[in-house]
Amino acid sequence: MKWKRILIFTAGLVVIAVAVAALNRIFIPKYVDNNQDGRVTAEFYREKTELDILFFGSSTVYNAISPVCLYENYGCTSYVRANASQTLWQSYYLLEDALRDHRPKLVMVDMSFMKYGGEFVEEASNRKALDGMRFSKSKYDCIRASMWEGEQMITYFFPVFRFHSRWKELTKDDFYYAARVPDVTYNGFIMQFDIPDEQVIYDREPRETYDFPEKAWNYLDRICELCNREEIPLVLMKTPTYVNNWYDEYDDALTEYAQEQGIEYVNFDWYKDEMGNELRTDYVDSGSHLNLVGAEKFTKYLGNYIVGRTGEFSHEKNAEIDKIWEKKVIRYEKDKTEGMKEYERRLQELSLDF
């Protein structure tokens, strides 16, 4: 009788757990048609091959570096673990999380968000970066470092408590994708094909201080320590942009820091001409986010830089990797061809040369 009770009680708990998991899946935004960047963190866990390079940063990175293009041109496997407005502490914990399954030959971290400290907190960005992260201590620590005071820790572990109010807007897709969401990124890269109607770049305004916040420094130190401990080479970088909120003083501080740490810092703004970067045709907005054309130009240039640093990549010992990546290439090229039609239409519409 006692055993029967225990069995029934355990079965009840299992049913509750399944029900809660199902509710979480149904209510969490799916980020399939819109805001695809919300899928970047979760899709990483589907990666079955060993990765040569891991990239971290914000939206400027997931729009700028195409791992499939890198593979096609240099044979290296990579993943972009970047989210919209991803802060340094999020990059740190996503790196810590990634190193549980992968041992990359190189880690590259974008510094664009180095200028934001604890005051930079935005729920939507936190959600995109964290909702897809698997349960772990890294996730717990990352939530603690990222949350703003109005948020509740438990809602990150049980998203239904945050998104329950979506009951009004649930569609068939929410139930369909609750079971399985298709891949929407290309190893963390998000393809964009738009060109703005016009390009306006504003002058840089002088700032009161050019110091990076303490919290950002602290997590940059931790990133360096982690890579050091794991004996993984680290490169700090800045993707090519025309933004007016990046200053020479930032470059000076990061160059000095990199020298102290014995690592490299590269601002790819300095090489825009070499890579053939065009403000008018290579960005989806006013000089922050690259479209596919700009991204491929940058990726090829970046690949050249990486190969120059680490040497050639080869997966001859593991043919399975190439097999998997060939499939990725087919999907990428198919979607690229489709998207380029839209890009060319925009060029014609705006009377621009390509």
Added chain:
Amino acid sequence: MSFVSFGFVFFMIVCLAAYYAVPKKYRYLVLLVASYSFYILAMRRYVLYLIVTTATVYGAGLWIDRIAKQQKAYLKSNKQDLSKEEKKAYKSSMKKRQKTVLVLCLLLNFGVLAFLKYANFVIANVNLFRLRFFGRTDYFGFFDLVLPLGISFYTFQAAGYLIDLYFGKYEAERHFGKFALFVSFFPQIIQGPIGRFPELSETLFEGHDCEFRQLVYGFYQVMWGLFKKLLIADRVASYVGNTIASHRELGGAYILFAIFLYSMQIYGDFSGGIDITIGVSRMFGVRMAKNFDRPFFSKSVAEYWRRWHITLGTWFKDYIFYPLSIAKWTLNLGKWTRTHISETIGKKVPIYVSMFIVWFTTGLWHGAEWRYIVWGLLNFLILAVSTELEPYYDRGYALLHIRQDGKIRKYWQVIRTFTIMSFLRVFDISASVGDACSVIRGVFHNFSDFNSGKIAELGLPPEELRAALFACLAVLGVSLLQRKGSIRDRIMEQKLPVRWVCMAVLVITVIIFGSYGIGYDARDFIYLQF
């Protein structure tokens, strides 16, 4: 720490685990530590007020008890030596001593409550009086006062204990820790119910066995409380608040809708909160007094007040109304009226004077503002008028051929009572007495304008409105079923799968359709402010 927070859920899990982990005889200590932790987390240093009330009432209780025992022992040992008159004189002197202790302790505790709650109200009115009648603009400054959490509730509860002790209803609690728990028990300190010592102490101090049934039973009640709070009260709060605030620009139908919705809001909020309190207590095996008995089914205002906030009503009845109605001065006033005015009126004077004071105090208890006092006095007026008109009602119904025990009369009485109580509550939600009158006037103009677009604009989009109405219907349905006895009891008698399904439906409904989290304004319990 709000009852409706993940923090409280965590707090409860820790408390329950600790309560059932320690030996039975120390379980009251877990509750005491939990209660003080809860209070300190919410009020920090203001816990001192709670300690002062606890210590003074505990001390006074022991003192009164000692006098009673002294008297008993003295009379016993001198039974043969004392004459009847001497015994009477001795008893009277001892009662006087007890009374002195009682009055001093009550003065101290009600004095603190009155000062914290009403000092600034008095100053504001004195300033206004001086300005109006003497043109004085040298205003008295206000005190920077913080009202400690639940002070009205724990002061009333402690005072009730002391008064009953004075009347010799029971002996004083000698164990300070247990008495401190009686005053501070955390589930009830926010908004009651106001417990009586003999009933509450029966289950509060005893270490209970960990019974799965008790836990589930309590959990059901907590979830039902959350259902009322999150699906009704917090959902309609925006609409009600916005409509009343901008009533001058709105048609009467929107205002009337807001007035009725506010009745549902305050019921969901207060009775929901009480359900959480009772459910949480039940999980520790502690039985709390009933505070609501389906008040919206009342057929008269008097009945409504016997079914709404029952423990406050009985407190006022037992400790103010009854003592006042048999007090010397009210009886003398009745006598004087009988002699000088009329026999019939004279008989009623002690009752109506006591009622007037009770309702004035009830209004004042709800808040230090004239609108609450007016609300209390309007309740008194309606109760007095309806008592006087009772015979005429019967004649009116007979003329209309409406049967005394017929359904038509019953439905009419229920709807009438609900409408009256809803309109009285306007004084509760309005900013001032003038504003409340303006809201009521507003109901009667431009009544034809009523559309869902405007309702959405005022804070209740169609889906939210449907959810709120569904929840109200669910509460109505449950209330109808409750006429045949407790629904929880009936669910607990069902087979396991049925019990699990009922629980799952309730929990999932609250999680999904509740108004909580980002995107909804977190709202405190309304009665917290009283």
